[in-house]
Amino acid sequence: MIDIHYHETKAASGEAAAAFGAAAIRQAIAERGRATLVIATGASQFALLEALVALPDIDWSKVTAFHLDEYIGMPETHPASFRKYLKERFTGKLPTLGAFHFIAGDAADLDAELDRINALLDAHPIDVMFAGIGENGHLAFNDPPADFASTVAYKVVQLEERCRRQQFGEGWFPTLEDVPTEAISMTVQRILSSRLIVLTIPDERKAKAVQHVLEGPVTNLWPASILQQHPHCHAFLDRAAASRLTKKPASANA
Numbered sequence: 001m002i003d004i005h006y007h008e009t010k011a012a013s014g015e016a017a018a019a020f021g022a023a024a025i026r027q028a029i030a031e032r033g034r035a036t037l038v039i040a041t042g043a044s045q046f047a048l049l050e051a052l053v054a055l056p057d058i059d060w061s062k063v064t065a066f067h068l069d070e071y072i073g074m075p076e077t078h079p080a081s082f083r084k085y086l087k088e089r090f091t092g093k094l095p096t097l098g099a100f101h102f103i104a105g106d107a108a109d110l111d112a113e114l115d116r117i118n119a120l121l122d123a124h125p126i127d128v129m130f131a132g133i134g135e136n137g138h139l140a141f142n143d144p145p146a147d148f149a150s151t152v153a154y155k156v157v158q159l160e161e162r163c164r165r166q167q168f169g170e171g172w173f174p175t176l177e178d179v180p181t182e183a184i185s186m187t188v189q190r191i192l193s194s195r196l197i198v199l200t201i202p203d204e205r206k207a208k209a210v211q212h213v214l215e216g217p218v219t220n221l222w223p224a225s226i227l228q229q230h231p232h233c234h235a236f237l238d239r240a241a242a243s244r245l246t247k248k249p250a251s252a253n254a
Contacts, residue, residue, distance in 0.1 A: 002199075002213075004237060004247075008239050014050070014051055017048050017234075018051035021196070029063075037063060038068055038186065040068050048236075061098050063098050064098050064099045069140045070183060079172060128198060129194035131197060135166045135206060136160065136166070137225065140186045143160040148220050150188070156185075157183055157184075192230055207240065211246075
């Protein structure tokens with residue numbers, strides 16, 4: 001079941017998601033002495049990350065973090081690089097962060113890079129997963145029809161046209177042809193292994209996907225719908241993203 005948290009604005013939904021996730025980070029540190037996070041990227045996560053890095057009373061020195069995915073063949077200097085994004089919006093704001101394990105999508109030996117990042121994540125059960133969903137319902141870069149069976153941590157995936165058009169439409173690339181066709185992505189099963197999943201999904205362009213993912217059947221044609229089977233998944237929506245839901249609350253939170 002996915003619990004819905006509905007807010008009027010994008011900023012309010014991002015701030016609420018950050019506060020909710022931060023409480024779980026503090027709890028993990030209190031109970032186990034450390035916390036492992038996964039941080040998503042993209043335009044949908046701007047408000048969340050801005051709020052998260054500003055929250056007080058998180059001992060970031062006891063936090064290890066990973067990211068969900070990275071384009072294959074993309075240098076860190078590219079404007080669309082997720083490593084660049086995360087260094088600017090997350091790790092660069094947290095000088096005491098324990099560790100962040102970046103995916104080198106431009107590694108000369110991709111098999112060795114996959115072995116490295118898979119071994120690292122295998123050693124770190126995920127406490128809090130911060131994620132979004134794509135306009136095509138993808139989860140990380142698991143585009144439809146998504147692989148629901150793979151149990152490795154990360155794998156190479158193909159990016160379908162709707163996904164690539166979204167990346168172009170968000171302004172990360174000058175042309176559609178510049179958007180890569182392959183990426184390294186965390187798998188669906190590894191995402192589902194997280195103790196808590198916090199989805200931040202703003203904007204009207206995500207409304208159709210939100211409706212299918214939250215209210216439709218579980219299907220790999222809308223990959224994030226499998227989150228309905230997770231025991232602790234929370235979706236933070238603004239008014240625009242929730243506009244097509246049939247069961248949305250009568251009134252939004254501030």
